[in-house]
Amino acid sequence: MRREKTTQLTRKGWKVGTVREFLALSAEEAAYVELRLRLANSLRSRRQRMKLSQAGLAARIGSSQSRVAKMEADDPSVSIDLLVRSLFALGATSRDLARAISHSALPKAS
Amino acid sequence: MRREKTTQLTRKGWKVGTVREFLALSAEEAAYVELRLRLANSLRSRRQRMKLSQAGLAARIGSSQSRVAKMEADDPSVSIDLLVRSLFALGATSRDLARAISHSALPKAS
């Protein structure tokens, strides 16, 4: 939360947050980053299942290959809005989203 | 999708989209607006359950009363990002989100 504070200094990515809070994420921050990650993963797997290239997906949603790459990489410069819209554009339903969000579809960390 | 096109002209809200497409939303657009609506409703009811005023919630999330009002009104100027972060700030879990999203918690329209 309150990204602005550190923003002028870091002007690129999570950096500050991730490093400092590596072991001290508040519950809500953790939920937020995890949500993003799940959407990102979901997007990639859905795209691959459909045998689309990033450029192909980009064309569909009126964006560019590079932005799609960033979405899938969970780059801090992409919003949840964009992720969600892209998922819908690939035919995901609300239910699909809900599944992606609550189910831990995360790659096992350990 | 592709909001920019009409944006310079309308410079305020859904307007163009809503009126013109009143009966012709694509599936993805429908899913998107419905998702927003559900998050907005979810936020309001969660806040009320916690007996917080909009100003109170605003303070918690480092925002302002007016923005909270806009969130709950599903104003086009608020992003899903903000809605989601606010929900998390009120203690919602990923699972809560998923429920809000897939369950039709919409006020019955008729």
Add this chain to the structure above:
DNA sequence: TGGCGCCATGTCAGATCTGACATAGCATGG
């Protein structure tokens, strides 16, 4: 009537996000 708490709506400067472009890495097939 006035004061008070709460919510809605408009506006705006400044912060953030976005598409586009450039460029590089890395396989696979020639």
Add this chain to the structure above:
DNA sequence: CCATGCTATGTCAGATCTGACATGGCGCCA
């Protein structure tokens, strides 16, 4: 070796979103 296709990463102008502020409405109690 060189193409070709796909993905990753950086940059930037322009679009969008955000917090703050101002103001108005509504209900309620004195």
